[in-house]
Amino acid sequence: MNDEQMYRILQDFANAHTLARDIRVTITPNSTHLEPRDGLDGFKYEDADMLQGLISGAKHLLMWARREGKVRFVRLASDCPRKGAKKSKIQLKVCKKVPSR
Numbered sequence: 556m557n558d559e560q561m562y563r564i565l566q567d568f569a570n571a572h573t574l575a576r577d578i579r580v581t582i583t584p585n586s587t588h589l590e591p592r593d594g595l596d597g598f599k600y601e602d603a604d605m606l607q608g609l610i611s612g613a614k615h616l617l618m619w620a621r622r623e624g625k626v627r628f629v630r631l632a633s634d635c636p637r638k639g640a641k642k643s644k645i646q647l648k649v650c651k652k653v654p655s656r
Contacts, residue, residue: 556626558584561617568613574606582610 562582569580577598581588587610589603620626 556617556621561614561621564617565610565614569606569610572606572609574602574609578603578606580606580610 562584566580566582569575569582577592577596579590579592581590587607589598589606591598617626
């Protein structure tokens with residue numbers, strides 16, 4: 556997993572979380588940007604603070620998994636197709652040490 560994949564997974568995780576129903580999250584290597592989804596209407600500070608903590612924890616987990624070599628990707632749509640699946644999703648599996656190639 557490279558940095559681009561890791562930050563895309565983090566951004567997908569953050570935007571899909573229930574705390575982000577009023578928040579749009581953009582994550583880059585240099586910053587995490589939280590903004591209201593619906594124009595000028597704001598969001599609760601408590602939700603943004605808790606979501607930021609979850610993002611931080613997920614980021615640390617992914618970095619640990621990368622460092623230990625315990626990350627493997629599986630494409631859901633190609634491995635087990637589901638009805639109505641529009642695009643393939645990447646699922647992250649933390650597993651026993653993956654043999655290096």
